Amino acid sequence: MKTGSRIVAAFASAILCAYTGLAQPAGAPAGQQAQTRGGAAQVRSPEITPQGTVTFRLSAPNATSVLVRNTSGGFLDWPGGNETAMTKGDNGVWSATIGPLKPEYYVYVFVVDGVQTLDPQNIFHVRDGQRYGNALRIAGEFSRGYALNEVPHGTVHLVWYPSPALKLTRRLYVYTPPGYETGTARYPVFYLLHGGGGDEDAWTTLGRAPEIMDNLIAQGKAKPMIVVMTNENSNQIAAPSVVAPLPTSGPGNPMQGTAML
Amino acid sequence: MKTGSRIVAAFASAILCAYTGLAQPAGAPAGQQAQTRGGAAQVRSPEITPQGTVTFRLSAPNATSVLVRNTSGGFLDWPGGNETAMTKGDNGVWSATIGPLKPEYYVYVFVVDGVQTLDPQNIFHVRDGQRYGNALRIAGEFSRGYALNEVPHGTVHLVWYPSPALKLTRRLYVYTPPGYETGTARYPVFYLLHGGGGDEDAWTTLGRAPEIMDNLIAQGKAKPMIVVMTNENSNQIAAPSVVAPLPTSGPGNPMQGTAML
Numbered sequence: 001m002k003t004g005s006r007i008v009a010a011f012a013s014a015i016l017c018a019y020t021g022l023a024q025p026a027g028a029p030a031g032q033q034a035q036t037r038g039g040a041a042q043v044r045s046p047e048i049t050p051q052g053t054v055t056f057r058l059s060a061p062n063a064t065s066v067l068v069r070n071t072s073g074g075f076l077d078w079p080g081g082n083e084t085a086m087t088k089g090d091n092g093v094w095s096a097t098i099g100p101l102k103p104e105y106y107v108y109v110f111v112v113d114g115v116q117t118l119d120p121q122n123i124f125h126v127r128d129g130q131r132y133g134n135a136l137r138i139a140g141e142f143s144r145g146y147a148l149n150e151v152p153h154g155t156v157h158l159v160w161y162p163s164p165a166l167k168l169t170r171r172l173y174v175y176t177p178p179g180y181e182t183g184t185a186r187y188p189v190f191y192l193l194h195g196g197g198g199d200e201d202a203w204t205t206l207g208r209a210p211e212i213m214d215n216l217i218a219q220g221k222a223k224p225m226i227v228v229m230t231n232e233n234s235n236q237i238a239a240p241s242v243v244a245p246l247p248t249s250g251p252g253n254p255m256q257g258t259a260m261l
Numbered sequence: 262m263k264t265g266s267r268i269v270a271a272f273a274s275a276i277l278c279a280y281t282g283l284a285q286p287a288g289a290p291a292g293q294q295a296q297t298r299g300g301a302a303q304v305r306s307p308e309i310t311p312q313g314t315v316t317f318r319l320s321a322p323n324a325t326s327v328l329v330r331n332t333s334g335g336f337l338d339w340p341g342g343n344e345t346a347m348t349k350g351d352n353g354v355w356s357a358t359i360g361p362l363k364p365e366y367y368v369y370v371f372v373v374d375g376v377q378t379l380d381p382q383n384i385f386h387v388r389d390g391q392r393y394g395n396a397l398r399i400a401g402e403f404s405r406g407y408a409l410n411e412v413p414h415g416t417v418h419l420v421w422y423p424s425p426a427l428k429l430t431r432r433l434y435v436y437t438p439p440g441y442e443t444g445t446a447r448y449p450v451f452y453l454l455h456g457g458g459g460d461e462d463a464w465t466t467l468g469r470a471p472e473i474m475d476n477l478i479a480q481g482k483a484k485p486m487i488v489v490m491t492n493e494n495s496n497q498i499a500a501p502s503v504v505a506p507l508p509t510s511g512p513g514n515p516m517q518g519t520a521m522l
Contacts, residue, residue, distance in 0.1 A: 062375040114323040153421035160414035
């Protein structure tokens with residue numbers, strides 16, 4: 001057990017060591033910055049009003065240009081344009097207010113001096129293929145459809161299976177509906193395929209299929225069913241965020257150097 | 262099905278629309294930049310040699326200061342220090358080379374003009390509590406212990422359960438060993454608790470417990486077992502990257518405005 005024990009101990013230390021860096025200022029008024037013990041300025045971002053107006057903020061005293069970019073896709077345009085310049089306050093905090101936005105689920109990034117950056121105050125990251133962005137949800141009847149609501153939840157299983165055709169062991173996700181584990185009922189199976197750039201993880205973490213299924217089943221709008229979400233890319237054994245694609249993806253693939261395999 | 266169908270259609274469009282943005286230059290030599298159709302400069306980062314030397318690169322022609330920071334934790338210090346200034350090339354690409362590093366699993370970020378940024382060329386993101394970083398693995402005997410190797414893999418289940426004590430429905434992760442689904446054997450259960458700042462997701466995505474268990478079981482160093490990974494934070498129904506913590510986390514919590522609940 002030596003190697004395994006060392007590894008477990010190392011990660012336990014990592015998780016514990018991280019704690020002191022996690023303290024958040026309690027009670028800091030919205031939009032004002034506070035100093036953490038580490039000295040980093042903390043601001044609230046995004047701040048969403050009940051009317052759907054969104055204020056983005058970034059502490060960047062040394063930056064010369066900051067903008068916020070809507071990367072949700074063209075069918076979710078922001079009123080006033082999909083790039084908004086942020087303005088610098090006396091305290092070094094850049095901000096911009098947009099909207100009101102209609103109730104939906106949006107993805108955005110910041111661009112700091114030309115470099116695309118995630119919002120350090122927003123823990124909701126989503127991956128769309130090889131790109132990351134921050135998510136925000138404007139509450140409302142429509143966006144409740146893919147929110148985690150107080151309804152029975154299904155289970156998501158991350159399963160490895162042998163593919164004789166590709167001679168690979170590959171990963172897929174399976175959603176089983178509420179009650180699956182405790183009953184003996186048989187369910188229809190829905191194979192939910194991703195689009196270009198997606199993978200077996202896309203429908204669950206970007207597409208929110210488990211929340212959508214939970215909600216539709218709870219409302220009686222869908223029969224309880226099993227949903228199988230596969231990876232359609234023959235050079236991937238799993239999402240590229242987990243394992244680097246096989247070399248057939250081309251010598252220029254920037255991820256080869258960081259293969260987790 | 263109207264609402265559900267609209268949502269499914271919207272996300273299908275999102276996933277498809279993303280495709281044109283995903284093209285990577287094929288065959289671009291390491292370290293040289295190429296133009297994508299979108300005009301963004303692409304570089305290779307991190308580039309890891311067989312000897313464990315790592316070169317980080319970031320295209321940031323307009324930045325005035327870029328550094329790379331080791332956020333792995335103190336037990337994984339980098340030789341030469343945990344912050345290394347990157348130098349700007351004529352092409353606007355900043356770079357720094359460190360190491361050789363010992364075979365391990367490291368986490369790092371860039372700091373661009375004072376703003377912490379993830380490496381846009383490295384798709385491996387890891388979350389440590391409320392902080393994100395990029396992961397890189399130096400291949401070697403030790404780090405094989407938590408790599409995804411060609412051994413039988415267990416299944417990870419994302420399960421919601423009722424907590425009578427907290428009067429909440431909460432999420433936990435369960436690892437079942439290879440062969441669990443197809444057999445009738447009973448297994449011991451290992452409750453693997455996270456440290457401060459962690460949650461039910463920490464041991465799987467940051468701590469790589471499923472890969473560690475797969476490897477130990479394959480080597481005969483651990484008995485096949487079920488591993489249950491819970492969330493020890495009584496104000497969380499799930500990891501804060503999935504659902505914002507309940508208001509008991511304090512009025513200053515920067516995530517309240519983006520609640521996915």
